Amino acid sequence: MQVMSKMVLVFGVLSLVSLGAFDVGELAKRGDKGFKPVVVKDWSAPDEKTIPNTMFGDYVRYGKALIQETYKYIGPEVADKKMRYAGNNLACNNCHSEAGTKKYSAGFMGTFANFPQYRNREDTIGTIENRINGCMQRSMNGKPLPESGKEMKAMVAYMYWLGQGVPIGAKVEGSSLPKVNRKMIMSRAADPIAGEKVYKENCASCHGDNGQGVKREGKANGYEFPPLWGQDTYNTGAGMFRVIKAADWIIANMPLGASNDARILTDAQAYDVAAYINNYDKPHPIKANKDKDFPDTVVKAADSDIGPYSDDKNRHQHKFGPYQGIIIPAKK
Numbered sequence: 497m498q499v500m501s502k503m504v505l506v507f508g509v510l511s512l513v514s515l516g517a518f519d520v521g522e523l524a525k526r527g528d529k530g531f532k533p534v535v536v537k538d539w540s541a542p543d544e545k546t547i548p549n550t551m552f553g554d555y556v557r558y559g560k561a562l563i564q565e566t567y568k569y570i571g572p573e574v575a576d577k578k579m580r581y582a583g584n585n586l587a588c589n590n591c592h593s594e595a596g597t598k599k600y601s602a603g604f605m606g607t608f609a610n611f612p613q614y615r616n617r618e619d620t621i622g623t624i625e626n627r628i629n630g631c632m633q634r635s636m637n638g639k640p641l642p643e644s645g646k647e648m649k650a651m652v653a654y655m656y657w658l659g660q661g662v663p664i665g666a667k668v669e670g671s672s673l674p675k676v677n678r679k680m681i682m683s684r685a686a687d688p689i690a691g692e693k694v695y696k697e698n699c700a701s702c703h704g705d706n707g708q709g710v711k712r713e714g715k716a717n718g719y720e721f722p723p724l725w726g727q728d729t730y731n732t733g734a735g736m737f738r739v740i741k742a743a744d745w746i747i748a749n750m751p752l753g754a755s756n757d758a759r760i761l762t763d764a765q766a767y768d769v770a771a772y773i774n775n776y777d778k779p780h781p782i783k784a785n786k787d788k789d790f791p792d793t794v795v796k797a798a799d800s801d802i803g804p805y806s807d808d809k810n811r812h813q814h815k816f817g818p819y820q821g822i823i824i825p826a827k828k
């Protein structure tokens with residue numbers, strides 16, 4: 497009897513350990529808002545000519561400018577030192593293409609309608625301002641914008657204007673990233689050596705052999721082609737630093753000219769090149785306290801390369817895969 501209960505205990509603990517991996521179903525449950533979201537198909541951006549000549553319209557236009565030419569207003573090279581909120585010379589637009597209107601490019605069409613929301617990175621309910629500041633401190637390697645300052649209000653006003661008519665909580669088709677083949681990522685690790693070949697053939701012509709891109713002349717003018725590694729790009733806390741997330745973005749957006757409907761790379765190439773640009777020998781600014789991200793390891797992003805984890809896989813496997821035993825797929 498005693499042996500039996502010990503076995504039950506052991507099996508119980510074992511199943512708890514495997515349940516500790518990234519649980520897609522659990523994340524979906526925590527994201528549940530208690531109502532069925534409307535699905536918006538065929539979204540198209542509103543006509544900019546309809547932005548009114550009012551104070552509201554001025555904020556919307558300023559918000560759009562901040563997103564497209566971030567470096568010019570809040571970048572590290574602007575003349576007014578107090579305005580240097582971003583720590584690199586990227587623009588939001590470098591990842592949220594076409595001012596957040598390009599589909600499958602982490603667009604902003606559904607953003608205003610979908611906050612507040614559960615955020616696994618903080619394990620709390622986050623606002624749209626929190627989310628913008630998340631990218632400010634990670635993708636832009638900078639400081640948070642004051643929440644009631646003009647810049648934050650302007651970006652939120654632009655997202656509000658862009659999302660006009662989108663019902664609250666709606667799923668807008670093309671507002672999230674596509675997913676590279678999940679069977680592939682479960683069964684094999686991303687291969688930075690294969691990724692180097694992809695990089696040389698498809699990326700280096702713009703981003704450079706050294707990944708430093710091409711900077712425009714003059715101060716606070718940003719990049720013609722943004723850097724992918726080095727000190728003037730996203731930091732190690734950014735989504736783009738994570739291999740699966742980067743692969744999902746790259747497949748529908750790079751090389752320049754690619755879209756989700758007109759992909760240029762295969763899933764395998766996107767996965768491998770994502771590993772290449774984020775490999776250990778490609779330095780990025782360090783995000784402090786990364787071990788505090790995803791405080792609940794059950795919903796911790798599978799491709800986060802800093803522990804703690806509640807599965808038994810090491811950092812290296814979390815960074816590059818294979819993700820079998822790390823991701824628990826949602827039950828159908």
Ligand code: HEC
Pocket residue numbers: 563566586587588589590591592602603604606607608610624627628631632635636651671672673730734735736741745
């Ligand atoms: C290096 C790339 C990169 C840059 C630069 C960047 N972001 Fe992001 N951003 C991302 C990624 C990746 C996501 C997550 C997309 C996903 O998981 O679907 C994201 C998500 C977001 C979201 C959440 C959108 C939603 O609807 O859930 C907001 C808001 C956002 N970013 C705002 C900004 C703003 C504002 C800037 C500039 C100040 C910026 N980002 C710069 C990569 C970037």
Ligand code: HEC
Pocket residue numbers: 586589590591593594694695698699700701702703720721722723724729730736746750751752761769770773
């Ligand atoms: C023809 C030029 C060109 C080629 C080739 C190209 N890119 Fe880009 N890339 C760009 C431009 C321009 C942007 C910024 C997009 C924007 O602002 O709309 C960008 C943005 C990016 C970003 C997000 C911003 C950043 O700095 O991290 C990543 C990641 C990226 N490219 C990866 C790649 C990869 C991987 C390849 C090869 C598979 C590739 N690119 C090929 C021009 C190019």
